Amino acid sequence: MPDKYPAAEWVPWKRDDAEGRPTFWPGSCTPVAVVLHIMAGSAGTARQWASRGHYGASWHFTVGRDGHVMQHLELDDAGYQAGIPASNPDPAWPLWRGHGQNVNWYTLGIEHEGFPGEPFTAAQAEASRALCRWLSETLAIPFDRRHFPAHAEIDVLNRPNDFNTPALREAHYHYLFEEEEMTPEDKAKLDAVYEALVGRGNEPAGGELLARWNANGNSLLLGYLREQEKVAAMSSRLAHAER
Numbered sequence: 001m002p003d004k005y006p007a008a009e010w011v012p013w014k015r016d017d018a019e020g021r022p023t024f025w026p027g028s029c030t031p032v033a034v035v036l037h038i039m040a041g042s043a044g045t046a047r048q049w050a051s052r053g054h055y056g057a058s059w060h061f062t063v064g065r066d067g068h069v070m071q072h073l074e075l076d077d078a079g080y081q082a083g084i085p086a087s088n089p090d091p092a093w094p095l096w097r098g099h100g101q102n103v104n105w106y107t108l109g110i111e112h113e114g115f116p117g118e119p120f121t122a123a124q125a126e127a128s129r130a131l132c133r134w135l136s137e138t139l140a141i142p143f144d145r146r147h148f149p150a151h152a153e154i155d156v157l158n159r160p161n162d163f164n165t166p167a168l169r170e171a172h173y174h175y176l177f178e179e180e181e182m183t184p185e186d187k188a189k190l191d192a193v194y195e196a197l198v199g200r201g202n203e204p205a206g207g208e209l210l211a212r213w214n215a216n217g218n219s220l221l222l223g224y225l226r227e228q229e230k231v232a233a234m235s236s237r238l239a240h241a242e243r
């Protein structure tokens with residue numbers, strides 16, 4: 001398993017703080033999910049905290065508003081990002097393993113630069129999705145909401161706007177997983193068009209297009225198909241009217 005995201009700048013979290021306290025647990029995480037956060041701060045602060053070895057909060061990735069991604073921990077390092085006090089209620093998040101196991105031992109954390117109430121920029125949303133897709137492939141975990149929960153779904157008491165206010169959070173989830181919402185019928189149609197456009201992915205050019213498409217989702221093409229259907233329906237209604 002590669003431990004570095006190729007598109008990220010490696011800005012490692014310093015292992016100990018000024019008082020010699022450990023800022024993360026190296027090699028202690030076996031990730032089965034990735035928790036999404038909003039920093040309520042700037043990417044510059046993340047860079048400072050990592051370089052100085054800030055104690056009490058540490059995470060794996062920071063996604064800037066300009067789309068720049070930093071990686072601070074390796075994929076088997078456990079940060080301090082999603083833990084909750086034992087006095088908190090058990091979250092309804094389906095992958096929760098109970099208070100007996102530290103949630104940082106089985107989740108990674110992605111912080112997004114910015115404040116709750118601010119929509120992600122387009123560059124940031126795109127970088128966030130590309131990173132989540134890479135993590136899904138690299139960790140062999142499904143690309144869906146239960147494997148990419150919001151911090152608010154774990155720390156239900158203290159983090160209602162993490163990541164982001166509920167409406168903006170839903171908008172980002174829709175953006176992340178819209179492809180998952182396609183019907184099998186839509187998927188079959190897309191596959192047919194896809195194959196016609198790029199072949200079966202055996203040609204180098206086709207393979208490259210395929211990879212690029214997979215990296216970016218295919219909602220544009222779905223929109224195009226919908227448009228074609230509308231045009232077809234309209235023509236058929238016109239044809240009827242003329243009869």
Ligand SMILES: [Zn+2]
Pocket residue numbers: 036037038081151159162
């Ligand atoms: Zn958080």
